[in-house]
Amino acid sequence: MLGRVSGHAHSGHAHALDARRAGNRRRMWIALAINVVLLIGGIVGAALTGSLALLADAAHVLSDVGAIALGLGAAALASRSGKARRTFGYQRSEVLAALVNGLALVVISALIVVEAISRFGDQVEIDGAGVLIVGALGLLGNAIATWILARGERDDLNLEAVLRHSFADALGSVGVVLAGAILLTTGWDPIDPLTSILIAALILASSWRLIVEPLDVLMEAAPAGLDVERLGRDICAVDGVVEVHELHVWTLTAGFDALAAHLLAAPGSASDVVRMAVEAMLRERYGIEHSTLQMEQPATEGLIEL
Numbered sequence: 564m565l566g567r568v569s570g571h572a573h574s575g576h577a578h579a580l581d582a583r584r585a586g587n588r589r590r591m592w593i594a595l596a597i598n599v600v601l602l603i604g605g606i607v608g609a610a611l612t613g614s615l616a617l618l619a620d621a622a623h624v625l626s627d628v629g630a631i632a633l634g635l636g637a638a639a640l641a642s643r644s645g646k647a648r649r650t651f652g653y654q655r656s657e658v659l660a661a662l663v664n665g666l667a668l669v670v671i672s673a674l675i676v677v678e679a680i681s682r683f684g685d686q687v688e689i690d691g692a693g694v695l696i697v698g699a700l701g702l703l704g705n706a707i708a709t710w711i712l713a714r715g716e717r718d719d720l721n722l723e724a725v726l727r728h729s730f731a732d733a734l735g736s737v738g739v740v741l742a743g744a745i746l747l748t749t750g751w752d753p754i755d756p757l758t759s760i761l762i763a764a765l766i767l768a769s770s771w772r773l774i775v776e777p778l779d780v781l782m783e784a785a786p787a788g789l790d791v792e793r794l795g796r797d798i799c800a801v802d803g804v805v806e807v808h809e810l811h812v813w814t815l816t817a818g819f820d821a822l823a824a825h826l827l828a829a830p831g832s833a834s835d836v837v838r839m840a841v842e843a844m845l846r847e848r849y850g851i852e853h854s855t856l857q858m859e860q861p862a863t864e865g866l867i868e869l
Contacts, residue, residue, distance in 0.1 A: 593711050606621050617694055630667070633664060654815055661776070668766050679756035679759040683756055699740055727769045741758070783811075801837065801841050803836065804841065807825070812851070821851070821854070823857075828858055
């Protein structure tokens with residue numbers, strides 16, 4: 564008779580992740596609306612003033628819009644069931660979205676630098692007052708969007724990706740405001756492409772974590788800040804554990820760490836009791852809710868046949 568196949572008991576953990584995602588999605592929708600308005604204003608402002616700095620800032624806002632849309636799509640996909648074939652569902656779609664966002668930032672920053680360099684040899688007349696006004700409005704909008712996003716659950720790598728886009732764009736708007744003020748007071752046109760290069764540098768800096776951390780997750784590296792050797796010692800310190808081997812710990816998605824290991828139990832110990840004690844220690848000390856532990860008993864002479 565075949566036994567009934569059931570999934571792992573993830574209900575409590577899954578509900579917590581779903582609640583986190585729901586709150587973060589609401590914040591991302593608000594930020595998306597703000598950034599669409601900023602994008603339209605930036606493009607119109609760049610066309611009217613002739614400012615590359617405004618155009619660079621608009622390009623970054625466009626990346627924000629894309630990042631938020633991608634993040635919302637990934638968050639919705641991550642909540643779907645993967646059915647029998649994808650036993651962990653689509654949760655890593657958030658990680659993939661963060662990586663795509665980071666790579667997009669690198670491309671955008673390179674394009675801005677190329678255009679800025681060409682501007683040094685081909686100066687155009689720029690409306691400093693217009694740059695200052697549009698930059699100030701952009702700074703206000705970006706500050707509001709960043710504040711809204713920063714109040715979400717920051718352990719969500721997907722939200723963090725969008726937040727970094729928004730924060731870098733707020734810094735870019737600061738540069739635009741300064742460039743507008745300098746243009747208005749001194750008429751020094753080179754400040755516009757210089758500011759554009761500064762914005763590109765900010766964009767590039769914000770992309771670093773968004774590339775490195777998703778790659779670590781996809782390569783199934785140990786969670787950041789986790790000392791695997793200490794974890795192994797703590798497992799061995801549990802009563803009834805003689806040895807731990809084949810120890811693997813990784814991150815499935817933000818807020819969801821997993822562990823698998825083989826444990827050698829002490830002679831005469833109850834394997835189930837030892838396993839539950841190790842699982843309790845992992846939850847309480849390391850926050851690891853999902854663990855797969857294979858219990859082993861030491862071989863005895865009576866079990867060995869030649």
